[in-house]
Amino acid sequence: AAAEKGGWSSFMAKEVAEQPEAVANTIRGRVRDGAVVIPELDGLDELFIGINRVIITACGTASYAALVGKYAIEQWARVATDVELAHEFRYRDPVIGDDTLVISISQSGETMDTLMAVKYARERGARTLSICNTQGATIPRESDAVVYTHAGPEVAVASTKAFSAQITALLLLGLHMGRVRSTLTDTTAVEELSTLPEKIAQVLAEENEHVSQLAGWMADTRSVLFLGRHVGYPIALEGALKLKEISYIHAEGFAAGELKHGPIALIEPGQPVFVIVPSPRHSALIHSKVVSNIQEIRARGARVIVVAEEGDAAVLPFADEVIRIPLAGAMFEPVLAVVPLQIFAMALATAKGLDVDQPRNLAKSVTVE
Ligand code: AGP
DSSP states (O other), X not given: OTTTTTTOSSHHHHHHHTHHHHHHHHHTTOEETTEEOOGGGTTOGXXXXXXXXXXXXXXXXXXXXHHHHHHHHHHHHXXXXXEEEHHHHTTSOOOOOTTEEEEEEESSSOOHHHHHHHHHHHHTTOEEEEEESSTTOHHHHTSSEEEEOOOOOOOSSSOSHHHHHHHHHHHHHHHXXXXXXXXXXXXXXXXXXXXXXXXXXXXXXXXXXXXHHHHHHTTTOOEEEEEXXXXXXXXXXXXXXXXXXXXXXXXXXXXXXGGGGTGGGGOOTTOXXXXXXXXXXXXHHHHHHHHHHHHHHHHTTOEEEEEEETTOOTTGGGOSEEEEEOOOOGGGHHHHHHHHHHHHHHHHHHHTTOOSXXXXXXXXXXXXX
C-alpha cells in the first residue's frame, strides 16, 4: 500500500495533489478549434435540443458539483436547471418527460440511489446523460450518453480529485450544450479551461503549508462554519462535508445570504468561519454582499478565514486569515476555492491522529439504498 501511495502519507493527500492532472485529463481531447466539442456526444445533439428542463441528480459530494453545474448550464445553455438529491428525486412524483434531460453524476457509477434515479428518469421518458469516473460502470450503462471524468482511480473515501473533475466535466458539458443550442456568448471560457490545471497547481504550491498550519492550530475546534454565495455556496457545502467526513468535527455550509435568516445566531466569539469570497471582477454587487456578511460575523467575534482571489484587498480589514486563489472566470473559481478546504480537512484530521483514507462508518461507494 505504501508503494501505491507513491510516497504520499495517504491516498487522500496523493489524490488532492493529483488534481491538476485530473482536471487536465478531463479537458483533454474535448476542445476543437477554440470550442468545446465532447467526442462522446457526437451525433447526439438532439439530447440538448427541444428540452425545457435539466435535472442534475447525485448524492453527497457529486451533488455539490451538480450545484456548480446548475449555474454553468443555465448561463451557457440557457435552460432551466435544478439539482435533486437522487434519493429524494424518486420518492415524489416529479414533473419530467421527454422534454427533460436528467444528468446524473457519480464517481463510482455504482451508487444505488443515483442508479435508481436514472432508471426512474428513463422509465418516465426523460433523456439521460451520466458523468462518471469509472469506465463501464452501471450508471453510464443505464444512460443514453456518458461523459467520463478522467480523474483516475480514487481510493480515499473522501472525494477530492473526482469532485474537481466532475465540476470540470459539467463546465465542458455546459459549453458543449451552449454551442449546440446556439446560446453561448462567453468567448473567454475555453481559454479559462486551459489555464485551470496550472492554477490548481499554484494553489497547492502556495497554500498547502499555510492551510495545514492553520488546521494544526485548530485541532481542538468543535465546530466550523462555511459560507459562500453563487458558485461559492456549493464549495461551502463541500468544505463542511470534507471536514465532517474525515475529522468528525461538526461543520455546516450555508449560503452567505441565509446568515440573517438564522445561522448568524450560531456566531459567538472565537467561532471559526470560512468564507468563500467571489471575485469583485465578476460582480461587484455579489462581492460587496459577501464582504458585508464578513463584517457582520466579525462584529460578533467570529474568527474569519477568507478564501479570496489575489489582490482582493477589501477583505483584509475583517479577516483573521486570508487564503489566496489565482484570478479565474466566475465558473472556474470553485475548482480553485475547494482545494484549500480539502487540505484543511485533511490536515485537521491528521492533527487529530485520524486515518484520513478510511473514516469511520463510511464506505467509498454506497451500493445499497
Ligand atoms: C464524498 O467525500 C463522499 N464520501 C460521498 O458523499 C460521495 O460523493 C457520494 O456517496 C457519491 O458517490 P459517487 O460519486 O460514487 O456516486
